[in-house]
Amino acid sequence: MLSDLENLFKEEMEELNNAKQRCKESQDVGNVLIEYFDKLISSYEKTLRSMMKLTKISDGQQVYLQQIQEELRKEIEERKKFEEKLKYYAYTDPMTGVSNRRTGFMVLEEQINNCIRGDNYFSICLIDIDQLRSINDIYGHVEGDNLIKDLVEIIRISIRKDDIISRMGGDEFIIIFPKYRYNEAQRIMHEVFKKVQDFNEMNLKPYKISFSHGIKEINEYTTITNIDEIIKGADKIMYENKTKKH
Structure with missing residues (x-):
């Protein structure tokens, strides 16, 4: 699932990693801009991770809904088969298969x-x-x-x-x-x-x-x-x- 989410946010992840690398390469303790840029990167990463987490939850809900739909479909099919069987026995002689x-x-x-x-x-x-x-x-x-x-x-x-x-x-x-x-x-x-x-x-x-x-x-x-x-x-x-x- 994590791999799928990273693929979904591939472009954002690449930008984040590039920004981290740039910040690391330009690291200067006395440079206020670099420190501020580093804080922005951390904030962006948290936001991106939160979005990925929410997306993961949403995907889980979709899977759950699909499971419910599949169970309902099977139940409807079983009910139809049962109704058809009742109809068959109501109008058919069970031993010979002809009309009763x-x-x-x-x-x-x-x-x-x-x-x-x-x-x-x-x-x-x-x-x-x-x-x-x-x-x-x-x-x-x-x-x-x-x-x-x-x-x-x-x-x-x-x-x-x-x-x-x-x-x-x-x-x-x-x-x-x-x-x-x-x-x-x-x-x-x-x-x-x-x-x-x-x-x-x-x-x-x-x-x-x-x-x-x-x-x-x-x-x-x-x-x-x-x-x-x-x-x-x-x-x-x-x-x-x-x-x-x-």
Whole structure:
């Protein structure tokens, strides 16, 4: 720090040293001017040292303020991360990483309101995983969770970016297809079935992934009452499809 201050007052220090040297070289006890000049040099040196001391204190305060600012910045960043984490858990299913029930209902409500205004249509697909309870009983809940995550990943790579998959709970999921008719949603689900079949043929698991689904299109002509009625409609179709398998 002292070296930095001397560099800051380099010109003044050089003048002071030159004056000291001149005074030393012209030292004459009987010369009143030299004695007076020597006193002026001492006074100037004290003033210069005081200025350097004050500057050092000021620099220390600046360092302290910078430390406070850095600590505040880190605290703000940590708080933002914490808020983002809270938001993530509020709207996301922690096991699969897809939207949770709350988010699914929010998206459904938005799509329904658009339909009521007559400027939108969408399809909803209800999915129920087959034999998940048996797989949990035979292979354990960890393997049952892996089955759910494997199926979710297959769905993810099959749907569009704007499509929303939400976990309703347990082994039930819904997929919301904005601006998709029934046939378009059914085509996507056929792709999912094909990918599931390919996955099963690899024999990576001691069981086969299987699921049932029901698709319902909602448009400006649909009699809309509430979200529960829409889900019940898709659930009825899904149950009929599940029954056909047995």
